[in-house]
Amino acid sequence: MPVTHALEGPLSVDVLGRQDPELAEILLGELERQSTTLQLIAAENFTSPAVLAALGSPLANKYAEGYPGARHHGGCEIVDVAERIAVERAKALFGADHANVQSHSGSSAVLAAYAALLRPGDTVLAMGLPHGGHLTHGSPANFSGRWFDFVGYGVDPESGLIDYEQMRALARTHRPKAIVCGSISYPRHIDYAAFREVADEVGAYLIADAAHPMGLVAGGAAPSPVPYADVVCATTHKVLRGPRGGMLLCGSELAERVDRAVFPFTQGGAQMHTIAAKAVAFGEAATPAFTAYAHQVVANARVLAQSLAAEGLPVTTGGTDTHLLTVDPAPLGVDGRTARGRLAAAGMVLDTCALPHPDVRGLRLGTAAVTTQGMGEAELARIAVLFATALRDESAGRHVREEVRDLTGRFPPYPG
Numbered sequence: 001m002p003v004t005h006a007l008e009g010p011l012s013v014d015v016l017g018r019q020d021p022e023l024a025e026i027l028l029g030e031l032e033r034q035s036t037t038l039q040l041i042a043a044e045n046f047t048s049p050a051v052l053a054a055l056g057s058p059l060a061n062k063y064a065e066g067y068p069g070a071r072h073h074g075g076c077e078i079v080d081v082a083e084r085i086a087v088e089r090a091k092a093l094f095g096a097d098h099a100n101v102q103s104h105s106g107s108s109a110v111l112a113a114y115a116a117l118l119r120p121g122d123t124v125l126a127m128g129l130p131h132g133g134h135l136t137h138g139s140p141a142n143f144s145g146r147w148f149d150f151v152g153y154g155v156d157p158e159s160g161l162i163d164y165e166q167m168r169a170l171a172r173t174h175r176p177k178a179i180v181c182g183s184i185s186y187p188r189h190i191d192y193a194a195f196r197e198v199a200d201e202v203g204a205y206l207i208a209d210a211a212h213p214m215g216l217v218a219g220g221a222a223p224s225p226v227p228y229a230d231v232v233c234a235t236t237h238k239v240l241r242g243p244r245g246g247m248l249l250c251g252s253e254l255a256e257r258v259d260r261a262v263f264p265f266t267q268g269g270a271q272m273h274t275i276a277a278k279a280v281a282f283g284e285a286a287t288p289a290f291t292a293y294a295h296q297v298v299a300n301a302r303v304l305a306q307s308l309a310a311e312g313l314p315v316t317t318g319g320t321d322t323h324l325l326t327v328d329p330a331p332l333g334v335d336g337r338t339a340r341g342r343l344a345a346a347g348m349v350l351d352t353c354a355l356p357h358p359d360v361r362g363l364r365l366g367t368a369a370v371t372t373q374g375m376g377e378a379e380l381a382r383i384a385v386l387f388a389t390a391l392r393d394e395s396a397g398r399h400v401r402e403e404v405r406d407l408t409g410r411f412p413p414y415p416g
Helices: 015-019 023-035 049-055 079-092 106-117 141-145 164-174 191-202 214-218 252-266 270-285 286-309 336-345 368-372 377-392 394-410
Strands: 098-100 123-127 151-152 178-180 205-209 231-235 246-250 324-327 351-354 360-367
Touching: 015 023, 015 286, 023 394, 049 270, 079 098, 079 246, 098 252, 106 141, 106 205, 106 231, 106 246, 106 252, 123 164, 151 164, 164 191, 178 191, 178 246, 191 205, 214 231, 214 252, 214 270, 214 286, 246 252, 270 286, 286 324, 286 368, 286 377, 286 394, 336 351, 336 360, 336 394, 377 394
Parallel strands: 123 151, 123 178, 178 205, 205 231
Antiparallel strands: 098 246, 231 246, 324 360, 351 360
16 A cells, blocks of 8 residues: 655654755655655565654664663663564564564574574575575675585576475485575565475475565465474565564574574664564554555566566566566667666666576566555556666657656655
């Protein structure tokens, strides 16, 4: 559903404008950018004014190392209540025995999951980076690739679907301590039961990195990893539409290990303003309006995939089950990086991504933000036409940019 509240109260930049006009101009400039271009990055969304209000609240002043009832600082009686509310709402929303809402990001949550279950040098099976794995799934530039021995499974190069038989064979060969299921660019539902079966066969923990689909899970538009995974890692932004941050869900038997892995092992003081904003987002996600929103996100993504395919852009896996899709712009005569730049000039903001074919960069799009703005299938079909027009003819960028301005003007993220 669209955000319908005006920019007022805590969202006002009047105070900042008087104190620091240079930074106030930056905030206004970013609001203008977000309001006049199409936000098609799959990992982004527009939070509600209530979430922004919590982020800008006095809770930002409070130092609160530890957990409710066991803090290392005094004066935490009120922020303890906020964190307990966030935890209880997360547990209820996702049907989990235990929730930790302190992780500063999705990567921090994955780090904590590894710290809870693994030791340096352990073997981990995860989706390979060229096939859509995250940096925390074994990149040599990341802690994961330096501390653990990662083995990568992938997708079938023709279908683009996860090769479950390859994953099973690699698990049997390498006997990993943990298996990670999750991707930053996989547009289909993951078969968590299949991963659980393989993990049980080889005696591995199953970690679900569900940063992308977790908002759809909250809205009943995607299957939940919670019944299958030992630990679920997720972000609280993306489709979930909360503040930038992370969380972990697990069974009661791993609760203490997960909590210790977050604090004190990988983090210090909790960001209480962010935790309060997470609580707000969890509350919003438990409403019928959010359920309708999550299903509309998927409906919009499917229309976008179908419409782009009709414009001659191959869509990986032939479509999508989620909020995201990946396409190859090569048939329109441009590579991924050139396409991203051309689309940015036309007012469409998105990412490049790896495609199943070696050394090929495609485009990753998401529908979470434009759906929050209130756009539906008709608007997404039109976006596909504008998208293809900008790629086919660079000189058409100015005309497309004007159409984008008109579209965003009719669907502002923060009306008023």
